[in-house]
Amino acid sequence: MSNINPLQKENKQPASESEPELKGTLIAVFSIGAFIVVSWFIVFALFVAR
Amino acid sequence: MTTNTNLNKFDSKLVMAHMHVAFVSLFIGGLMGLLQTLVRAGTFTLPFGIGYYQILTVHGVILALVLTTFFIIGFQFSLMSKTVGMTDKQRDSAWFGFWIMLFGTVTTAVTILLGQANVLYTFYAPLKAFPTFYIGLALVVIGSWIGCFTNFRQLYVWKKKNKGEKSPLLAFMVVINMLLWFIATLGVAATVILQFIPWSLGMVDTINVLLSRTLFWYFGHPLVYFWLLPAYMAWYAIIPKIIGGKIFSDSLARLAFILFLMFSIPVGFHHQLTEPGIDPLWKFIQVVLTFMVIIPSLLTAFSMFATFEITGRKKGYTGLFGWLKGLPWKDVRFFAPMVGMIFFIPAGTGGIINASNQMNQVVHNTIWVTGHFHLTVGTTVILTFFGISYWLIPSLTGRKLTSKINTLGIIQTIVWTVGMTIMSGSMHIAGLLGAPRRSSYSTYGGTEQASEWISYQIAQAVGGSILFIGIILMVYIFIYMVWAAPKGVEEFPLAKVSENAEPTPMFLENWKLWIGITIALILFAYTIPVIDIIQHSPPGSPPFDIIIK
Structure with a gap:
């Protein structure tokens, strides 16, 4: 057998009290969602126009 | 002489064998791509009687099937070796799979290069190739199955030794990807072995074209996820370490992979939306199932942004997006995959457009689709694979990623x-x-519409030429990292899970449940339409092997 897994000993502690701040993440993911919706409608408009 | 490597030297050799095939494929396939764009610009004629469709077939097969499969299987062996270990017996079976895949690749490649297989990488019937094209492809798939079962065995042995422990995240991800690959390749193996090989050998006169295309796309869409999931492995479990952070959530990562397993297979009809002979109801159902893949994709986007934001803020960067400055933009191990991730935003969006019934009619069989998969596999996946190579290759060869190569990267x-x-x-x-x-270059009889495309075809040749410079650079970097970089120990970066993450529930590793749901979804989405296709198909087609030269 070769090298042993370093991922094993993680994740045993209970969740920390303080939640991390993720405002930027929220806005970034919403922006991706908005980009998808806008792009979809642009091509849909092309379909309708044709 | 001893060399310092992260894996033992036997495992390193196995992984490097896969990498050599992958990078040779990159060079050959890239060169073919360059030639294609030049021909399509209308400024270049291929010499020595070489056909456009011949180089197009080489390009597609060698990049989409050979480069990806060898890189992925090699990379995954490195992850399995690192996380759950590899016995001598397992290594022997991995080598056996490698040689079968390589033999299959050479068989197929020679057939294409001899001009006997101008059928493109989708090899749609009734275009017919010489039988060795299909036999070679079947061997590549069979060889990859040996890789699958070797990986399954590796995790099984580890689980037996570590009863009650959850499996290492990366080993879990590898097994999900290989499950996906095994289930998906059953379709392409069925059409190649039961339909194409007997038909191309002349044992049967005709082929059921619709059935062959349906079985191809049963495989063809999950193929995309087989490419993507190793990139996701790097994003979820390696990039956090490179940026000095931790994995946002082990559970979320596992859940995303399980959802990809379930929803990437019963969706092939969205590639066949314009295909007559398939009941529209089943097309609709498979489009809905296709859209389910958006969920794990956005889970991944959230998880990655969260990892970046938490890491950036821990380094002291503030503001809504100030944490972006905390990311190691000058480290190519991060920069290349990060650019790949950014490209996945338009790439994924294009995929949603392709899979939407009405929009598919706007873009179907147009070069939009080619543009789309050059963003997904040709940018998101390949830039992540390049990003992996910058640390994987030197760590396997006992060398260092130098600052000069970092800059060149x-x-x-x-x-x-x-x-x-x-x-x-x-x-x-x-x-x-x-x-x-x-299609090759054509003015389509001088129609006005075709004249609108020319400037874009020239732009494609410009872009293709720049990309080929990128390939030369990457091949140089690979050669340097294998044979010329200074000796040393390069880190094999494996991230740890954040202490803020909830413990991973054990039900996420209920393999019987997830495989059972996957099979149930496949049976639901395919049983009735496939019976319908077999019972009500028009007469089969004889082979056509002289249409495109």
Whole structure:
């Protein structure tokens, strides 16, 4: 057998009290969602126009 | 002489064998791509009687099937060796699989190079290739199955030794990807072995074209996820370490992979939306199932942004997006995959458009689709694979990633970004203007519409030429990292899970449940339409092998 897994000993502690701040993440993911919706409608408009 | 490596030397040799095939494929396939764009620009004629469709077939097969499969299987062996270990017996079976895949690849490649298989990488019937094309492909698939079962065995042995422990995240991800691959390749193996080989050998006169295309796309869409999931492995479990952070959530990562397993297979009909002979109801159902893949994709986007934001804020960066400054933009191990991730935003969006019934009619069989998969596999996946190579290759060869190569890698990524933006962007626009994919240069009898495409085809040649410079740079970097970089120990970066993450529930590793749901969804989505296709198909087609030369 070769090298042993370093991922094993993680994740045993209970969740920390303080939640991390993720405002930027929220806005970034919403922006991706908005980009998808806008792009979809642009091509849909092309379909309708044709 | 001893060399310092992260894996033992036997495992390193196995992984490097896969990498050598992958990078040779990159060079050959890339050169073919360059020639294609030059021909399509209308300024270049292929010498020595070489046909456009011959180089197109080489390009597709060697990049989409050979490069990806060898890189992925090699990379996954490195992850399994690192996380759960590899016995001598397992290594022997891995080598056996490698040699079968390589033999199959050479068989197929020689057939194409002899001009006996101008059928493109989708090998749609009734175009017929010489039988060795299909036999070679079948051997590649069979060889990859040996890789699958070796990986399954590796995790099984580890689980037996570590009863009650959850499996290492990366080993879990590898097994999900290989499950997906095994289930998906059953379709392509069925059509190649039961339909194409007997038909090409003349044992039967005709082929059921619709059934062959349906079985191909049963495989063809999950193939995309087989490419993507190793990139996701790096994003979820390696990039956090490179940026000095931790994995946002082990559970979320596992859940995303389980959802990809379930929802990437019963969806092939969205590639066949314009295909007559399939009941529209089943097309609709598979489109709905296709859209389910958006969920794990956005889970991944959230998880990655969260990892970046938490890491950046821990380094002291504030503001809504100030944490972006905390990311190691000058480290190519991060920069290349990060650019790949950014490209996945338009790439994924294009995929949603392709899979939408009405929009598919706008873009179907246009070069938009080619532009789309050059963003997904040709940018998101390949830039992540390049990003992996910058640490994996030196860590296997007992060498160091030097600052000079780091800088060259950043230049390579920028060159790729510029080239692909020009090439794929012009493909997308020309596609919306109706330019067809797959076809060689033509003025289409001087029609006005075709004249609108020419400037975009020239732009594709410009982008393709820049991309080929990127390939030369990458091949140089590979050669340098294998044979010339200074000796040393390069880190094999494996991230740990954040202490803020909830413990991973054990039900996420209920393999019987997830495989059971996957099979149930496949049976639901395919049983009735496939019976319908077999019972009500028009007469089968005889072979056509002289249509495109």
